[in-house]
Amino acid sequence: MVNLNKVQPRSGGDHYLALGIEGSANKLGVGILKHPMLSQHKQGSLSHDCQAEILSNIRDTYITPPGEGFLPRDTARHHRNWVVRLVRRALVEAGIEDPRLLDVICFTKGPGMGAPLHSVVVAARTMSMLWDVPLVAVNHCIGHIEMGREITKAENPVVLYVSGGNTQVIAYSENRYRIFGETLDIAIGNCLDRFARTLKIPNDPSPGYNIEQLAKQCKNKDRLVELPYTVKGMDLSMSGILAHIDSLAKDLFRRNTKNYKLFDRETGKQLVTVEDLCYSLQEHLFAMLVEITERAMAHVNSNQVLIVGGVGCNVRLQQMMASMCQSRADGQVHATDERFCIDNGVMIAQAGLLQYRMGDIVKDFSETVVTQRFRTDEVYVSWRD
């Protein structure tokens, strides 16, 4: 039994208000969230059904030119330039005139890039002191999981967390989100982003989205370009796939007709297009994800999957996961759209507010030091049975 009503709301009223600030990668997100204080939350396990109301959810993405990734220094500068303006807009949109009525300010402690994380926490600390509102340090991955649970109302799903920096299959057990399988080298989003750079396609709105659009235009869906398939037990490896498809793309651009995978041996006619490469890359990567997710479902005897993280908006990934689930005892896939899949401030507010309601707040600013490495299973999940 969990009592989520341990802490009295600050306003003395019937609801909690949380401000969440996220800046662990190239997105800066600010969100404001409201939880009603309800008697059914006094006992039971209802952390997936807080009846959260999103008062504002604003994001500004640092977008680099085609062919370039985002560097920590430049990303941190972007966040410093925008954080105050975004917080101001979020407060206005939420109709909060006096931020001293907030219950809590939640920020991302990690994992992520050090410099962008730091630029955000400095602003969070300042606001906490200006308004006399407590801080809560949130693990970014836990933010994704809790937002996904709240939006989809999936009570105890196997979580597939796929983004630019993380690839993990997670299941809950005894107060921890335990990592069943993960990438051994680069994240799936990183693999897609870097292939997008090789192709020199735009990073706006996101490189993965543009790969998805190209893949949709593939005209030879029945003829996959063969790539490595690297599932290792419950884990994945993607760096070899990236190196392989990068070299294929370069041969294609150079018109290296000696590469018979791409050009006909006799006539030299081009057999494969950029769209075909995008399609094949997605099919291979997503099939690997589906395989380990299915195995995790068998382990924990669950028939729900929750997909979170930026790559989770990919409709093809959702489709493939759904067809696996359907063939397994009527399972369901839960996914959210880009507002909640892609990094945002509300998810930090959601996880942070759950922590706050269980009495977990920052007591000394030494606890607010950000960290690039912060594993999902390091967090004690007090708000679940």
Next chain:
Amino acid sequence: MDHTLHLHVPFESARLADIAARALAPDPLLRPEELSVSFASDGASLNIKLAAIDARVLRVATNSIFEALKTVVETADELDF
């Protein structure tokens, strides 16, 4: 560490100078053997003392402190209700 720099940053009030010192102080330095930094407020002034092994380390540290300080000042300017 014989390369030193003392900065005095004036604030509107002692409260804001104190907030700035406490917002900047918690973060540990990457190479404590090359650099030491201390933040303190004295009335409405924020006093920053840096000591580094050479001029380059001192410049880099000063730059990054000013970047963080800018965030604090902007937050206080725009969001102090």
